[in-house]
Amino acid sequence: MSTELRRHLRGPRGFLFAMMGFYALVVGGYGAFATMADYSETFNSTERAIRDYVRLLEEHSKRTIDSTDLLILRLSDRIISKGQLPQPGDYDTERRLMAAMANGSPQTETMYLVDPSGKLFLASRPIPQHATDATGQDYFNVLKNGHENMFIGKVTRDPFTTNFTFPVARRITDAQGRFLGIAVATIPNLYFKEFYHNLAVGSTPAMGVYKLDGAILVREPITRDDDVINRNMAGSDLFTKQLPLSSINTYRGKLDNDNVQRVISYRKIENPPLLVWMGISEADALSDWYWRAWRNAGIAFFTLLVMSGLSWLVLRAVGHEEIARDDLERANDSLRRSNADLEQFAYIASHDLQEPLRQIGSYVQLLERRYKDKLDSDAITFIDYTVEGVKRLQSLIHELLAYSSVGTRRSPFAQTNLTDLARRAVLHLSGDIKASGAEVLVETLPTLSVDAPQIEAVFQQLVSNGLRFQSKGAVPRLRIWAEEHKDDWVISVKDNGIGIDAQYFDRIFLIFKRLHSRTDYPGDGIGLALCQRVIERHGGRIWVESEPGQGAVFRFLLPKAIHQISLPSGTP
The missing domain is CATH 3.30.450.20 (PAS domain)
Structure with missing residues (x-):
């Protein structure tokens, strides 16, 4: 040869x-x-x-x-x-x-x-x-x-x-x-x-x-x-x-x-x-047998022709594929470097921005205390606006930092009782629950291999939303339960709040997307996006079922055998 x-x-x-x-x-x-x-x-x-x-x-x-x-x-x-x-x-x-x-x-x-x-x-x-x-x-x-x-x-x-x-x-x-x-x-x-x-x-x-x-x-x-x-x-x-x-x-x-x-x-x-x-x-x-024999021979010949044609096409594509694979590998390397730089930038920006904001807030409050008697009412109002804006920006930076760190700054997966996580989340919100007179029922939830702090944050966010998005004068009532399926569990958090129109079911999970003004319902529009990112990292999904005025049920699916999903670093 x-x-x-x-x-x-x-x-x-x-x-x-x-x-x-x-x-x-x-x-x-x-x-x-x-x-x-x-x-x-x-x-x-x-x-x-x-x-x-x-x-x-x-x-x-x-x-x-x-x-x-x-x-x-x-x-x-x-x-x-x-x-x-x-x-x-x-x-x-x-x-x-x-x-x-x-x-x-x-x-x-x-x-x-x-x-x-x-x-x-x-x-x-x-x-x-x-x-x-x-x-x-x-x-x-x-x-x-x-x-x-x-x-x-x-x-x-x-x-x-x-x-x-x-x-x-x-x-x-x-x-x-x-x-x-x-x-x-x-x-x-x-x-x-x-x-x-x-x-x-x-x-x-x-x-x-x-x-x-x-x-x-x-x-x-x-x-x-x-x-x-x-x-x-x-x-x-x-x-x-x-x-x-x-x-x-x-x-x-x-x-x-x-x-x-x-x-x-x-x-x-x-x-x-x-x-x-x-x-x-x-x-x-043998008349039918002759027909079947010729038919089978024709099918075999046709499949051989098809296989030959496909093989020729594959051979042609091999060279292009090798070039494309090299290009893709170079692009992936560049993307990984960009994502790492973006993640580092987001962390540094979020972290380093907090110190100037604290100084701004401190000095504006110091001006108010020292020169309060010398300032007119408009100046006092402007100072209040400034202090409020600084606090809101600090909250926004804190949540943005939490969102960007879901894929990197995380705890190892471990077998955890979700009932304990849900009850701890409710305990963190005890002040809001007591103030509103809310009733929160946590039923028995399964034990799964999860990132405990992140899943606890999901419970806390969903319960917090159920407490906040209520009609005026209404007493919040929330229920948390689980339903077992063949390969997964579906965890549900139901409230009796103002509800959501079906046309907004997808929009509410986008970062910084809000359906109401901050004066009516405070928040930064990051919470549900953070929940979705956490659940996707656990190999599941989250969705909502609701009608306006009828409350809402947020459900998220967690596989029984959870395998940690690597999220792209630094990407929203």
Whole structure:
């Protein structure tokens, strides 16, 4: 491998090429495995389906033959009760009766009677001239000689309709056992064809009902050159290879009358002695599988194209990202230095401003005491304004210093009972509480890992707000409680004060933002901003729920597993 190629494949490029190769291997391997597993399952499901279908065909064949035999028995019993075959004078009546019986039986094509000499003399349809001799039918000699009482014949052309049918015949004897004739009913191939066409057996289905000697009763499809009447299936693979192994089985193979590979299932029936089978061509069985296989191959190819395109885009972006990362690191270093300088400036400014302010206040008050008698009322008022402004500025600087130091001058997190913190905060405000006659209820709060002084300051600020923001003459009532959730606790401080309009819910947490004048409600507009900064440092959030005149509920969320959040130094 050349030096240039090795250099090209190092780092992110080499990783991306390796990832692409691995992805192609995984997609190809999994695709092949899934496709073959789907192939196997498709055949298994086809075999299960064809076994179910052949059971249905078995039941259908038995019911069809049994129903036809019952029909013949009704006709035979009528003749036996009279002791003789119908006479020429009764032919019209008997023909109408037989036609009604045949038409009322959906599986019956034609019913007819054969006398002992083999002459077909009465039927449910008009008898063609060429169809009066039944001596050549397979059922005639068997029943005439008394070998059986009921016989199922092989497939033939119905002498009346020329459709492929097979006969169900029964021997008729009188009370003395004398042979009177044969009653026959034919069952059309079409009746079975309609049955299996209602099943989901594909575009080239196949089925058959054979006698156990190989004679064909029903078979579909029947090709133009297929001599089913004179053909016997005893030499077919079904009889010579499959049936000796098992009386019930499912296998893959081809039929003797076509060259279609099929999934074939068969069942041997003892009574009546028949062999029924059905087949689904493998092409029909796999049609959905072919579609799924091509679809999956297309999806895999498309995803490989997408991955290749994305990899190319990533490779292009790698160089830009390295440059951007270097720029970002330099910017972060500059920002950290700026934040540190800003924090130091805020602290020094807040700290160093207090001394000049104290001197200003002291000297102005000294002027008032020494020269009070020499100053007019306007001068005294101006001095009062100055002293008040100095005090307010000192308070503002103190709170600004506290706000700026939340992220830096802090205590370590420790397991602390919040009930104790809330009660200490209330104790600090005992003077205001006593003066206003307020009622403050502190319920049991949880123990969490917190910065105790900062959380105590939050309680003190929220309680102080609840005491201050009251209607004139109102008695403050405050309640502090906690609600446990899956991963956190929600602490609530509720008051009965003047309330807050919903449009100001976000604004009140901004630093120096006030909703009222200082003459109505004293304060500097830093308290709630300080609370929000403390709660965010603890990984939580704070919000308010209120309506004007209905009081307010300040809630803050603290995670059960609190991880200290590093706030940007020196940023509000």
